[in-house]
């Protein structure tokens with residue numbers, strides 16, 4: 001289902017509510033969370049709401065969605081560092097509760113195996129996905145296979161350019177490491193979020209019936225997956241409801 005909200009704050013409130021619901025109600029809450037600009041407000045809101053409910057956070061596990069290959073997790077711009085700043089540092093989460101790709105590891109296949117085996121033993125109960133400007137999910141790029149497992153992928157030109165906004169200085173990015181689209185789809189609940197006018201064009205493409213299938217389109221048509229958009233991102237969509 002597509003849900004359209006008046007603005008980014010409303011989207012963030014709704015997402016924070018869902019995150020809280022899962023942390024309170026999932027027996028073993030396991031979250032797979034996008035980094036990047038889009039979910040920042042949701043994480044801030046969620047961490048505020050959790051201030052008086054910290055005991056449940058002890059039950060939470062967070063698994064990596066994606067990471068840039070060759071970038072250390074302590075570097076500004078790494079997916080881990082963004083999530084650390086936007087969420088991990090705001091709630092009482094121990095390192096043992098986080099399973100994250102090390103994009104700087106020498107054995108990237110082992111990183112994939114490690115995360116896959118974690119997901120196998122700790123099924124994802126809640127996923128929050130952003131959408132890349134080219135329709136990618138995690139770092140599953142357009143034209144890539146719909147995989148049941150994590151993999152190392154070649155980044156598209158668009159992703160390499162857009163991702164520069166995360167780094168303090170121009171950074172060479174060639175590959176990414178990401179969980180597979182089917183691992184996202186198998187989460188118990190998924191919210192895909194697009195906000196702001198800059199996402200309007202990709203939102204139009206995602207909801208159009210083109211023959212070429214974008215990764216974000218693989219998430220359409222599942223009962224447990226909702227797309228949350230604000231009005232700016234939804235400006236080219238015909239169905240404007242909330």
Ligand SMILES: O=C1O[C@H](COP(=O)(O)O)[C@@H](O)[C@H](O)[C@H]1O
Pocket residue numbers: 034035036037038039065066129130131132133137138139159163
């Ligand atoms: O490259 C990425 O982009 C998407 C969207 O990022 P945003 O900054 O526009 O929110 C993000 O969800 C994905 O995890 C990341 O790898």
